[in-house]
Amino acid sequence: MHTGSCLCGGVRFAVEDELQPIQLCYCAECRKAQGGPVASNIPVDAGAFRLLTGTDLLREFESSPGKQRVFCSRCGSPVFSRLTSRPEVLRIRAGLLEQPLPVRPSRHAFVADKANWWTIPEDGLPRFPQRPT
Numbered sequence: 001m002h003t004g005s006c007l008c009g010g011v012r013f014a015v016e017d018e019l020q021p022i023q024l025c026y027c028a029e030c031r032k033a034q035g036g037p038v039a040s041n042i043p044v045d046a047g048a049f050r051l052l053t054g055t056d057l058l059r060e061f062e063s064s065p066g067k068q069r070v071f072c073s074r075c076g077s078p079v080f081s082r083l084t085s086r087p088e089v090l091r092i093r094a095g096l097l098e099q100p101l102p103v104r105p106s107r108h109a110f111v112a113d114k115a116n117w118w119t120i121p122e123d124g125l126p127r128f129p130q131r132p133t
C-alpha cells in the first residue's frame with residue numbers, strides 16, 4: 001500500500017493497489033496548476049483510493065469542461081484530477097506519495113505546450129505533441 005499527503009498534512013490518502021507508471025504532462029493547465037514545467041500523474045482506480053483525512057479540506061476547480069482538479073484548500077497542494085466522463089479513474093499527483101516508488105515515468109504528453117525554458121531529458125520515452133493516442 002502507498003500513502004500520500006499534501007504539504008500541510010491535512011489531506012492524507014492511501015492507494016490500495018499496484019501503482020501504474022507515471023504520466024508526465026506539459027500542458028499549460030498543468031503548468032499553472034503545479035507551478036512547475038510538468039505534472040506527474042498516476043492513474044488510480046477510484047475504488048483503490050482511500051481518503052484517510054482531510055475530506056473537509058478538499059476543493060475542486062473545473063479547469064476545462066468536465067475536468068476537475070482537486071486540491072487542498074489549506075496549503076494549495078494539487079491532490080488529483082478527475083474527468084466527469086471517467087469518474088472511475090483518479091489521476092493522483094505522484095509528488096504527494098511518501099514512499100520510494102516502484103514505478104517510473106512512461107510518457108511525455110502535450111509537449112507542444114511545454115514551457116520554452118524547460119528541456120525534456122533524453123530518456124527515450126514516447127513524446128506526444130498533444131493528448132497521447
Ligand SMILES: [Zn+2]
Pocket residue numbers: 006007008009010011072073074075076077
Ligand atoms: Zn494541505
Ligand SMILES: [Zn+2]
Pocket residue numbers: 025026027028029030031039110
Ligand atoms: Zn496537463
